[in-house]
Amino acid sequence: MRLAYRLLVVSLLLSMTGVCFAGTHTDLDRRLQSLKSSFVESAQQVPVRSNKDRILLGFTEKTTISLQSISLSLNGQKLLQHAYQENENISLREGGIQPLLDLKLPLGKSQILVSYTGQTPDGKAFEQTSKVSISKSNVRKIIELTLSNKANSAPRLGKQEH
Amino acid sequence: MQRMNLKAFFTGQRAGLLGVALMACVSQSSASDYQIREAYFKANTGRALEVLLDSSLARSSSFEWRGSKIDSAYVRTLAALKFGMSVADSRSESAGRVRLALAENQLSAGDYPAALATLQGGGYSKGLERAQSQYLRGQIFIHSNEIDQAQRLFKKWKGKDPLQAYLGLNIGIWFAEQNQLNKSAQWLAKTAAMQLPEAEEWNSLTDRANVYLGGVYNFLGKPDLARKALEKVRLSGVDANRALLSLGWTDVARSQNKQALAPWSYLSEQSHSDASVQESYLLVPFALGKLEAHGKASNVYAKAIRIYDQELALLGKVKKQAADGSLLKRITRVHQSSKATWQSSIRRAAGPQLTAYLTEALKQEELYMLMKSYMEIEDMRRWVTQVSGSTAGAKSALLKMQSVQQAYAKSINQVLQQDMAAQIKRLKEYQSHANFSLAESYERVADSNAWEQ
Numbered sequence: 005m006r007l008a009y010r011l012l013v014v015s016l017l018l019s020m021t022g023v024c025f026a027g028t029h030t031d032l033d034r035r036l037q038s039l040k041s042s043f044v045e046s047a048q049q050v051p052v053r054s055n056k057d058r059i060l061l062g063f064t065e066k067t068t069i070s071l072q073s074i075s076l077s078l079n080g081q082k083l084l085q086h087a088y089q090e091n092e093n094i095s096l097r098e099g100g101i102q103p104l105l106d107l108k109l110p111l112g113k114s115q116i117l118v119s120y121t122g123q124t125p126d127g128k129a130f131e132q133t134s135k136v137s138i139s140k141s142n143v144r145k146i147i148e149l150t151l152s153n154k155a156n157s158a159p160r161l162g163k164q165e166h
Numbered sequence: 167m168q169r170m171n172l173k174a175f176f177t178g179q180r181a182g183l184l185g186v187a188l189m190a191c192v193s194q195s196s197a198s199d200y201q202i203r204e205a206y207f208k209a210n211t212g213r214a215l216e217v218l219l220d221s222s223l224a225r226s227s228s229f230e231w232r233g234s235k236i237d238s239a240y241v242r243t244l245a246a247l248k249f250g251m252s253v254a255d256s257r258s259e260s261a262g263r264v265r266l267a268l269a270e271n272q273l274s275a276g277d278y279p280a281a282l283a284t285l286q287g288g289g290y291s292k293g294l295e296r297a298q299s300q301y302l303r304g305q306i307f308i309h310s311n312e313i314d315q316a317q318r319l320f321k322k323w324k325g326k327d328p329l330q331a332y333l334g335l336n337i338g339i340w341f342a343e344q345n346q347l348n349k350s351a352q353w354l355a356k357t358a359a360m361q362l363p364e365a366e367e368w369n370s371l372t373d374r375a376n377v378y379l380g381g382v383y384n385f386l387g388k389p390d391l392a393r394k395a396l397e398k399v400r401l402s403g404v405d406a407n408r409a410l411l412s413l414g415w416t417d418v419a420r421s422q423n424k425q426a427l428a429p430w431s432y433l434s435e436q437s438h439s440d441a442s443v444q445e446s447y448l449l450v451p452f453a454l455g456k457l458e459a460h461g462k463a464s465n466v467y468a469k470a471i472r473i474y475d476q477e478l479a480l481l482g483k484v485k486k487q488a489a490d491g492s493l494l495k496r497i498t499r500v501h502q503s504s505k506a507t508w509q510s511s512i513r514r515a516a517g518p519q520l521t522a523y524l525t526e527a528l529k530q531e532e533l534y535m536l537m538k539s540y541m542e543i544e545d546m547r548r549w550v551t552q553v554s555g556s557t558a559g560a561k562s563a564l565l566k567m568q569s570v571q572q573a574y575a576k577s578i579n580q581v582l583q584q585d586m587a588a589q590i591k592r593l594k595e596y597q598s599h600a601n602f603s604l605a606e607s608y609e610r611v612a613d614s615n616a617w618e619q
Contacts, residue, residue, distance in 0.1 A: 036250070087510075097365075099231035
């Protein structure tokens with residue numbers, strides 16, 4: 005929610021410079037509203053189930069870092085590269101968990117290589133790589149990677165399964 | 167955006183589709199902690215539609231974070247608001263948070279009385295909730311030009327949440343816009359000096375307060391104070407370029423033309439697409455001219471003219487692609503094959519050279535909202551295509567979506583062309599100034615050569 009406050013600062017400036025949007029596309033917006041309502045109404049009736057395994061990323065409550073990028077490799081094969089926006093960092097610090105990947109993990113033991121870069125609150129850059137071991141059976145896996153740090157220290161990566 | 171009747175909202179008389187879904191589910195068994203936290207992330211990062219369609223979240227669940235409780239009803243309400251839908255749910259355990267999200271939406275839509283009424287509809291827990299309610303009230307006062315009320319609220323702020331600093335900053339900006347510069351400087355200085363947590367968000371806020379403060383001191387003819395404020399802005403922050411521009415002017419005001427060269431030269435080495443950097447191409451030779459270094463100045467003017475040519479060609483490209491619709495089509499194609507937010511799709515489709523100009527254009531609220539709506543339809547279209555396939559119902563829904571989406575596309579392309587035209591005009595003015603100054607520099611070089619001979 006805090007990001008919105010920044011936007012409010014911006015919108016304050018816009019309103020003071022005479023930029024006005026409200027009402028310009030009213031008819032179009034009305035059509036969109038009706039479209040959205042009927043869409044959500046019918047789409048909610050359709051159950052969508054996934055049996056894929058999932059990899060998530062969350063912070064612990066005291067984590068203060070800002071992430072810049074993350075990349076994941078499974079058994080040497082690159083699966084994901086993601087660059088962070090500020091609103092994603094804010095949401096992570098407010099308790100949100102980011103869905104990173106939906107995938108079919110191979111049965112048995114595998115290793116995920118997690119590389120991430122970012123900054124501590126005092127502006128120090130960090131770049132780390134951690135290995136996460138996974139043992140997959142027939143049961144669907146939901147793995148949460150957890151970053152934690154204290155004050156201005158670099159983060160540590162943990163793992164928990166749901 | 168539709169706005170609902172507030173009285174009905176809080177008494178539950180208008181239980182819309184979403185409200186019914188939420189209320190029906192309040193007493194059911196708990197969803198896992200990670201699901202609600204994941205939904206919270208999605209609602210806040212441009213994936214609100216996924217939350218609205220996630221049936222596994224239609225159960226009462228919550229998580230506690232830093233002493234505050236966030237429940238599924240609140241997250242769904244937040245997602246609905248972010249997706250631009252009206253909401254109806256009054257049974258959330260996080261009722262205070264629901265009111266805050268709704269009031270924020272009403273404030274953004276310019277409905278200040280409704281936003282104030284929403285905020286006054288109940289209590290708030292201590293900590294972040296209370297701070298947010300105070301902040302939003304302050305924003306409403308500022309937008310309604312009730313600045314005395316806003317100042318009183320700041321002075322009687324309850325609790326220690328740093329959100330108070332945002333209010334201080336906005337009060338300072340309000341005074342600056344009203345040309346009450348001394349009062350503005352007082353508020354901005356107070357905000358810039360506040361002890362805030364060590365985090366990017368708060369460091370950025372302090373940077374912004376110092377940039378404004380430097381500008382205000384420059385207007386007040388106090389360049390020494392302006393320099394002190396501007397020097398505190400971090401080079402790594404988003405306001406660094408604006409600070410560097412002002413810092414140079416501060417030095418010129420102090421007749422320190424050589425010193426002005428340092429920030430402007432640094433700035434001129436940054437990305438060519440940034441508006442502050444483009445301005446610095448004129449300022450560096452301006453300072454060199456003041457130092458009688460006309461030869462060097464003419465070299466920089468000549469370089470500036472070449473760079474303006476390159477950038478004008480890029481802007482012309484964006485304008486042409488907006489006119490024939492190919493840019494938006496490319497962005498849509500990239501978005502269709504990606505799970506990322508639409509903002510990321512724009513960056514990927516535009517590439518590094520055009521992204522800067524598109525990002526600048528998207529700072530316009532009109533274009534941003536049009537693009538957001540267009541992409542919301544795209545997300546709905548994608549969902550229908552993937553889930554319902556080629557059934558008659560799906561085809562009919564897709565046709566309706568296509569019609570509304572095309573109307574948005576037309577508006578987006580028009581606004582984008584206008585914006586590019588404005589940016590082209592600005593750069594052409596810079597270029598014409600550079601051409602004129604280059605000729606002047608050549609004359610001065612010739613004069614000094616003649617004098618030496």
